[in-house]
C-alpha cells in the first residue's frame with residue numbers, strides 16, 4: 578500500500594491475498610499445517626508465524642499501526658506475555674503503569690517472581706515518576722492508554738523519549754484506542770499490543786491478540802514465541818481479517834456514540850461523574866486531542882454506590898451487562914465486581930475507582946436507543 582493510503586482503504590485491502598485460481602474477491606483461506614519442504618530455515622508452519630493467512634493479516638495490522646511488521650497470537654494475553662518474555666531474563670526489572678488490564682497485572686504478580694524478574698508499578702501518569710523508577714537492570718516500560726476504567730491518558734511521546742534515552746523497550750496495550758484512534762509508533766513507542774478480541778474482532782466472537790513493531794523487534798519476538806506456541810489458528814486469522822475490513826467504520830461510530838452518550842450522562846442528575854477523554858472537562862482532553870485521532874468507545878460514569886450500580890445493570894434492556902468490550906453491542910460492567918474485584922476497597926478508592934462506578938463499552942447501535950435505555954434504567958433507581 579502507498580504511504581498516504583487512507584485508513585479505511587488499509588482496513589479493506591492491506592495485505593489481502595489474491596485468489597489466483599478462481600479470482601474470488603476475498604483472501605482465500607490456507608489451513609495447511611504442512612507445506613512443500615525447501616530447507617529447515619524456510620519451512621512454513623503455523624507455529625512459526627509464517628503461513629500465508631498469518632502473513633497477510635500481519636501486514637494489514639502493521640500498516641494500520643504504521644509499523645514495519647506484526648504478529649498474531651491466540652489471545653491478547655499471549656501477545657503481552659510473548660512481547661515481554663522475548664526481551665527479559667532473570668534479574669531484569671520492568672516498569673508498569675498500575676492502571677493496566679487486570680490480567681496483565683495478574684501475569685506479572687503470579688509469574689514474574691518465579692523467574693526472579695523485578696517490577697515496579699507506577700500509580701500515576703506523571704512522566705517523572707517513570708523516569709525516577711528506572712534502575713540499571715530496567716528493560717521495559719509497559720503502559721496502557723487510555724486506561725481502564727477511568728480513561729486517563731499518558732503522554733506517549735514522553736514515554737517514547739525516556740525509553741530511547743535509557744535504551745529501554747516501550748510497550749503499550751493499545752486495545753482501548755484501536756489503531757484507528759491511536760498509532761503509538763508515531764510517538765516513538767516500540768511495541769504496540771492489541772487484545773484483538775475487542776475492537777479488531779469487534780463482534781464478541783473471536784479470541785485473538787496482535788502486536789506490531791519494527792522488523793528487528795519482530796524477528797526477536799518470533800525467535801522466542803515459536804517456543805511459547807501462542808500463534809493464532811488459521812481459521813481465526815481469516816475471520817479476524819474479515820472483521821478488520823469494517824474496523825474504521827465501526828470505530829468512527831463507536832467514537833460518535835460515546836461522545837453523545839457522555840454528553841447525556843454529564844447532564845444527568847443521578848450521575849456523579851463521567852470519564853471520557855472526548856469531553857472538554859476531562860483532565861487529559863488536551864493531551865488526548867494531541868495524540869489520538871478519535872476518543873474511543875469506552876467511558877465510565879459514577880452512580881452513588883454499589884447497590885445503585887448493580888440495580889442499574891439489572892434494569893438496562895438493550896445494553897448488555899457483560900465484562901468484555903469493543904463489540905458492536907453496548908456492554909456495561911462494574912469494575913468493583915469485575916476487573917478490580919481482587920483489590921481492596923481502600924486500594925480501589927486510592928486509584929479513584931469508587932463502588933458506584935460503571936464502565937461502559939458504547940456499541941454501534943443508534944445513539945437515541947442507547948440513551949433511551951440508559952434513561953429508563955435511571956428512572957428505575
Ligand SMILES: Cc1ncc(COP(=O)(O)O)c(C=O)c1O
Pocket residue numbers: 652653654655678680725750752753771772773774784785786901
Ligand atoms: C485492555 C486489555 N488488554 C488485554 C486484554 C487481554 O486480552 P485477551 O482476553 O484477548 O487475552 C484485555 C482483555 O480483556 C483487555 O481488556
